[in-house]
Amino acid sequence: MQDIRAFVEEYVAAATGPDRERYVALFHDDATVHDDGRSLRGLAEVRRWREGTPNVDYDLLEVAGTPAVCRAVAQVCGDFPGSPVTLRFAFERDARGKIAVLTITPDDARPDDGPPTRRSAPWRRD
Numbered sequence: 001m002q003d004i005r006a007f008v009e010e011y012v013a014a015a016t017g018p019d020r021e022r023y024v025a026l027f028h029d030d031a032t033v034h035d036d037g038r039s040l041r042g043l044a045e046v047r048r049w050r051e052g053t054p055n056v057d058y059d060l061l062e063v064a065g066t067p068a069v070c071r072a073v074a075q076v077c078g079d080f081p082g083s084p085v086t087l088r089f090a091f092e093r094d095a096r097g098k099i100a101v102l103t104i105t106p107d108d109a110r111p112d113d114g115p116p117t118r119r120s121a122p123w124r125r126d
Contacts, residue, residue: 003067004063004064004065004066004067004070005063007067007070007091007093007097008060008063008070008072008089008091009060010026011026011072011089011091011099012058012060012074014026015050015056015058016055016056016057016058020047020050020051023050024043024046024047024050026098026099027043027046027098027099027102028094028096028098028099028100029042029043030042030100031043031046031098031099031100031101031102032100032101032102033045033046033049033101033102033103033104034101034102034103034104035049035102035103035104036104054078054079054080055078055079056076056077056078056080057076057077057078058074058075058076059074059075059076059077059084060072060073060074061073061074061075061086065091067093067097068092068093069090069091069092069093070090070091070093071088071089071090071091072088072089072091073086073087073088073089073107074086074087074089085106086106086107087104087105087106087107088104088105088106088107089102089103089104090102090103090104090105
């Protein structure tokens with residue numbers, strides 16, 4: 001399994017790149033994604049979820065964990081209300097390195113001079 005920093009950088013590259021299938025290929029067939037109060041299961045739902053997400057940029061702030069279970073923190077910005085937003089990504093990967101579970105949550109950290117960060121993904125189109 002690849003180094004966790006390299007894995008997260010590949011995730012970010014796939015998430016921001018034009019090839020949506022490159023992104024979907026990172027996931028296990030029965031993957032589960034938890035994002036913005038929703039849970040998605042399987043590649044078909046991951047694909048639909050990804051297709052409904054606008055183009056955004058990630059500024060990777062932190063990566064920690066093991067190859068099987070790792071987490072990242074990134075500032076995500078784009079053309080959406082409240083941009084930028086800081087999000088936490090928790091990855092659980094199978095023995096082949098595919099994402100089995102991805103949980104995306106808002107970062108609850110409070111800057112010294114400001115309010116808590118936004119608590120939901122403002123770009124989601126429901």
